[in-house]
Structures are given as structure tokens and as C-alpha cells.
Amino acid sequence: MLEQWSLGRSLVVVLVVLIVCGTIPLSVAAQTDGQTGGTVVVEEGETVDSLEAFGGTVVVSGTVTGDVSAVGGDVRVEETGEVGGDLEAAGGSVTIAGTVDGDVDAAAGSLTVTESGTVGGTLVAGAGVVTISGTLDGDAEIGADTIQLGDEAQVAGDLRYDATIEGDTDVVEGELEEDPALGVDGAPMIGPLASWVFAAYVLAANLLVGALLLALFPRFSDGVAGHVAGEPLRSGLVGVGALLGIPIVLIALAISVVGIPLSLFGGLLFALVLWIGFVYGWFAVATWLLSLVGLGNRWLALVVGLVAGAVLSQLPIPVIGEAISLFVLLVGLGAFARALVGRWRHARKREYPRRTGAGTDGPATE
Template sequence: MCLLCLSLVGGVASAQSDRTGGTVTIASDETHDGDLEVTGGDVRIEGTVDGDLTVTGGSVFVPGNVTGDLTVTAGTANVSGDVGGAITATGGTIHVREGTTVGGPADITGGTITIDGSIDGNTRLDGDSVTVGPTASIDGDLTYRADRAEIDDSATITGTVTEREDSGMGPFSDTSLPDVPDFVVTPLLGAYLFLANFLLGAILLLVAPSFSESVSDRGIDRPVVCGGVGLVSLFAAPIVLVMVFLSVIGIPLAFFASYNIIFAVWIGLVYGAFVVGTYTLSLFDRVHRWGALAVGLALVSIANALPYVGWVLVLFTLLGIGAIVRSLYDRHVRGKEDGEAPDHPDPAPPVNETR
């Protein structure tokens, strides 16, 4: 789920398999090695994914290249890049634009479906409105079902064209997918992310209550320092992974650690929200750890839904990671929860000498 989205070094994109956030963009100069899952309110894939790509969002635009299969679930989806494998898409409005090349079969279900690109394989279209434009090319059979359908005579279709009377979905054959607007998809996605984050936060508070309080205290006490420590930690983690990866024995360890880093970033986001929520309640002279968690994650959900403020999630995550690192340092390296060394050691007991 997260966040997927906090990669601070372009060269470590292959170490991450998930991107999550209000607005998620894979830059045009970015190449991801391996499968990638992206979740966001607005998702734009401009770069290259050397593997399978799974995208979920209210609005999805894929002008980039995918060497494997492409799976899209969105209110609105536009595909204009090259896809090496099959394409599976579900949404309100789906458009495979002119110039797009799909190297495998296509299975598309939506409210409004438009095909203007090339598909190398059998194609199945199921929607309220289906349009196959004059520039479309389907190297295989076309099977479609729609209340309104337009198959242009100039379209190139090498196989047979079959119109189905039903959607082939058993007792729900007369039910078509509604046109899901973005303003419905985005709140639902935000509610799902809130519940997932709250579940993780509840586990942290129940399993490690004193440590969670320590993280909150350090984040509130010195937020700028914690943010800096979190930034350094995120920069240092990929360097450590590369050093481990250089040894043959370290290769599997590096892959295992890369997934742990993703989970650590998620924990950092939740703890950062807990710190902010605790501070917010303190402004009203209130102390309640569950309320603090809820308030902080509510702020995360708001930042996740609003455009142009996704950077707030980065600040929350850096604050949380830094507070975690400081708490671990104080507890395990210096051996004290309060982080301060004693002024004087306890005097040694007297030694009785016998002659």
C-alpha cells in the first residue's frame, strides 16, 4: 500500500516494488527493474517498467513503456505507451490511444471504452459504450458487448468480430460497470489507506507502548533533528544495501533487506503521524494515544487526497524514522530510555580486608 513514493535516490528505484500516495508519478528518466505496483489518487507512469505493472488510482495515465503485463484499475485510464505483454483494465473510462502497441491479448471492462491503438492478440471489450476507431489494429478475434458500439470500417481486425448479447458473468449478465467518478474513487482509497495505517499503528501501540511513547517524546522534543536523522537514514540505507549486494552471500540478504526498508518506511509514516497527532492534542491540553493516532492519520489522509501537498507525507515519514532511530540509539546504544547519561556512577561497595 504506502509509500510506495518516498524514493529519494533515483538509482534505487529497482529496490522498491510499491509506490503509494495521493499523486504518484514515475518520471520519464526512471527505469524500474522488476514488477511494480502503484497506488494513488492520480497516477502517471512516464518511465519504463521492466516487468509487470499494476496500477490502481482514480485517474491513471500511462504514456511510459512496460515490458510485461499491464493491469489497471481506475475511474479514468489512458494508455498511450508500449506494453510488451497483455493488458487487463477495469474502470469507468478507458482509452487505448493511437500509437499504443500492446504485445498481448486485451481484456477491458468499463463504462466507456475506446480503442485507437494496436493489440497483438484476442481482444475482449465489455462496457456501456465501446468504440474501435479507424487507427485501431487487432491481430486476433474481437469480442465485445455494449449498449452502444461503433466498430469503424477502417479498423484492422485479422480475426472474427463477435458481439455478445450478455457479459458472460452468470446471474449478473445484465449488470454493466458504472462510470465511477474520481471524486468517489479517491475518498474510498483514502478510507482504505487510513484503516490500513490505523491497524499498523494500533499494533505498534499495543505491542510496544513504552517505545511508542519514547518515539513521540523525541519527535515532539526535537522535530528538526529527527527529520534530519530520518533523511540521513534513508540516504544511508541504499548505500548499505549496495555494499551488502556486492558479495555473493549478501545478494539474497540485500533483496530481503530491501523489502524490510519498504516496511520500515511505512512504520516511519505511521509513527510520524502519531508524533504530529500527539502534538496537536497537546495544544488543547489533551493526552490520548489512540486519539493522537487517529488525528495524525487523518492529517495523512487529507494530505494524501489533496493535490500538491504530497510532500507532507515525506515530512511525516522523515520525522517518524528519525524519532525511531533516536529512540533506538538512546535505548540500546546509550542504554537509557531518557537518553541522558548519569552524572556520577554509583560508588563501588567498600571492600573489607582481613589480615
């Protein structure tokens, strides 16, 4: 039985790590590739030919010699970032703090060209709020609720717009033309839409991880749910201890040169534990609620719990929603930790008689 547990544990660790590789920050190593993940990054000092990305956050800190097409909750070209071609971006927010040599076509809740940002070609944007504090070397066509022109902004070409303009319009060197045909009817929906699309991606990843956990560890998963239903306060307190204590240990390890690799590995492992705790938390809470109406299907509980969590994260109730999510994370993390400790103690009790030779006629063996 212990051997089966070890084999199952090894399998789930491998599978979950593979999934994590698709959702933790990704460095773009390919010359031309489509990338998806929680965060997609072109690192500072890195050069790629082009980038097509979908993620919660898409960051260009290095160099993309060609075009960038990005969809994400947050799309950013950092100060050190350079895009040699065009930038097509859709997201909750799009920020250009670096250089885009070609055209920019953006649909977002907000678009910002910072003081250090430069757009070499034409800027076409539909957004709720557009802030220009940097340099536009070409023309601009903007449909927005509000256009904010910073004191350091420079628009070398014409500006066609349909919006309320705030700031000094003298920064526009070309013609300034209001054009109601540009419109912005759909632009305010881009941010929420991108957020919901990413929420669906996260939900799919959570469901996959939850399905692996339930399939490989059904009794263990039921035990986690039992800890939450039976002693939610105790599980929550254990979760608080883990959430606060483990980072302190990792920081202490990072102080020493020898401990730096351990702290980095520990940080990755801790992120994985938090993820599993979050999944287990919603599963356990849903299991308890469904039991109140006589439903005891663990698979139904997994789906109901994670879908409820995904929907809650998108509702316009930030304080209440964040408080509920934090509570679920804490009880899930604490129950997961308690179940692991219980499993370890059980294994120790089974191993002890074999090691000491208790209950046998022969001598103790190692």
C-alpha cells in the same frame, strides 16, 4: 525490566511481520484463492488456476488458466502474462499487454490494450479513456469519454461505442456503430473510487500497526512524539540521513555475493522501518497539534493523524500533499531512529555496571 522489553519487542516484530506479509508484494501460490495486499502478483513462469485479487496493484506476469477478477488502483496483464479465461477488472487503470483468451469486462479511469496485447473474446468497457493499440479478436462495446485507436490496432469484430473516437477507424473490420445507450456517466468515478477503497485498506493496516506500537511500547511511542515536538528539525535531518544512507549501505552489500542475502533481508527490514516511521510521523505530528488545544490522548492522536494522512493522500493537491507526507515521513523516521538509539544507550548504561562489577564488592562477572 530489560527482559520485559525484549519479550515485548519480539512480540511486536512477529505481529508486524505478519501484517507486512499482507501488504508487501504477494506471490500467488494457491491454485484458486482470494488475494489481498499492496501488490498481488502472479510471477513470470508461475501458473495458477484462477485469481481473485484486491490490492493497490494487481499484476499477472505468469499464467492464469482460468478467470481473473481483480480490483485495484492498477491492474496489469504484462507482456509475459496470459489469462486463459475471462478478465473482470476495476481500477484506476487497467492495462492489457499480454493475452486474454476470453472476454474482458473492465471499469476504469483508463483502459489500455498495448501493441503486444490481445483479447480473444468480447471487450466490454466503461472508462474515461480507452486506448486500443493491440488486437481484439471479437466485438467491442465501449462507453468512454475518448477512444484512441492506434495505427497497429486490429478490431476483428464490431465496435459499438459512445465516445469521441481518435485515430483511424479503418482498423475496425466489422461494423462501426455509435450507441448513446452505452453511456459512461459512472466510469470516470471508478478511478477515484478504487483509489479511496485502497486508501481505506491502507488506513486500516496503518491503524493496526500503530495500535500494536502504542499498546506494546507506550513510553517509547511517547518518546518518539517528544522528539518530533521538541526538535522537529533535528529529527527531520536524521530522517534524511536514514532515508539516503541506508539504501547506499544495502547497495554496497548487494555488490558482493556474500552480502546479497543480507541486502535482501535489509531491504525488507528497511521497508518495515519506513512503514513504522510513517505511522509514528503522523502520530507524533497529531500529538503535538492536539497538545496545543489541551488534548493529550495518544489513541486519539493516532486516529486523527493517520486519518488526516489518508485523506491528504486522496486530495487533488499532489505537490503540496506529497511535500507534507514526505515531511511527516522524515520527522517520523528520524524521531524513531533517535528513540531507538536513546533506548540502546540507556540499556548500555544499565548493563555496564553489571558487566564491570562497579558498585559491588565481588569481582566483575561476564
